[in-house]
Each structure stands twice: as C-alpha cells, then as structure tokens.
Amino acid sequence: MAYLMDTGNPYSGHISFGHKVQSYMEKVCNSSFTGALTSENDEMNTALQAADVISWSARRRVAEGLTEEFAPLDKLFEKRFRRDGLAVSPHYTYTPTEKILAKLRDGIESRGPSLPTLQEWVGLGQRCTVRQVE
Numbered sequence: 850m851a852y853l854m855d856t857g858n859p860y861s862g863h864i865s866f867g868h869k870v871q872s873y874m875e876k877v878c879n880s881s882f883t884g885a886l887t888s889e890n891d892e893m894n895t896a897l898q899a900a901d902v903i904s905w906s907a908r909r910r911v912a913e914g915l916t917e918e919f920a921p922l923d924k925l926f927e928k929r930f931r932r933d934g935l936a937v938s939p940h941y942t943y944t945p946t947e948k949i950l951a952k953l954r955d956g957i958e959s960r961g962p963s964l965p966t967l968q969e970w971v972g973l974g975q976r977c978t979v980r981q982v983e
Contacts, residue, residue, distance in 0.1 A: 851884035855891040855901075 854864055868886045875881055891897035906922040909915055915923040929937040945953075956969075 850882060852886045853894070853897065854886070854888050855897055856888045857891070858888070861888065 852868065854861060858864065865886060868883065871883050875883055889897065891901065902922070903925060906915060906919070906925055909919065910923065910926065931937055
C-alpha cells in the first residue's frame with residue numbers, strides 16, 4: 850500500500866522514519882506490504898482532505914465521542930461487508946502495551962530530543978508487541 854501525506858505536515862520527518870522502519874522490518878521478515886511514501890499539498894488534493902476528516906473523527910470518537918452534528922461520522926467506523934459476505938475492517942485501533950510505553954518513556958528521558966537509530970527501533974519492535982482492541 851502506498852502512502853500520501855500533506856507537504857505541510859510538521860511530523861513528516863517522524864513519518865518518514867517510521868516508514869523506513871516498517872519497510873526495513875518487512876524486508877527482514879521477507880514480506881512486503883508497505884509501498885512508497887509521497888507528499889502533496891492537502892489544499893489541492895481532496896483525498897488528503899477526506900483523510901483529515903477520517904483521522905479527526907477517529908481521534909474525536911475515542912476522546913469524547915461523535916455526538917450532535919458529528920454523529921453521522923460514526924458510520925465511518927461501522928463494520929462493512931463485501932458482496933460475498935466477507936467482513937471488511939478498514940479502521941483499526943491499537944493500544945501499546947505497558948512494556949512498550951515504558952521503553953519509549955525511558956528512551957525519551959535518556960536520549961532527549963534525538964530519535965533512536967533504525968537498529969534500536971528494530972530491537973524494540975522485536976522485544977515488545979502491540980495488541981489490537983475493539
């Protein structure tokens with residue numbers, strides 16, 4: 850799957866780093882799901898504008914719920930099914946384990962503002978897991 854982000858994203862360096870980590874981990878595991886990462890201006894790309902609405906809705910849904918005029922957006926997160934009856938789940942919510950949060954906290958406190966190396970991220974990923982929650 851290819852990824853497209855807004856050229857004005859203040860976290861583009863972090864996203865690029867995460868993309869490299871994911872691509873490297875897939876290479877090590879002999880799999881390939883992550884495609885190219887490119888950027889465009891969200892003022893000119895309606896797909897990015899729609900993605901912003903979905904992302905905002907997902908955060909708001911978790912934080913305080915989608916109520917009143919935002920209630921129709923909750924339908925974005927309902928389970929869907931293909932014509933053959935197979936469930937389609939386009940949205941996932943992940944909660945990091947306490948172990949990975951502690952490792953991240955310790956790393957940030959000891960390192961300061963610099964990002965970990967690719968090798969450190971890969972090692973962390975091998976020692977910690979993320980579980981899916983509904």
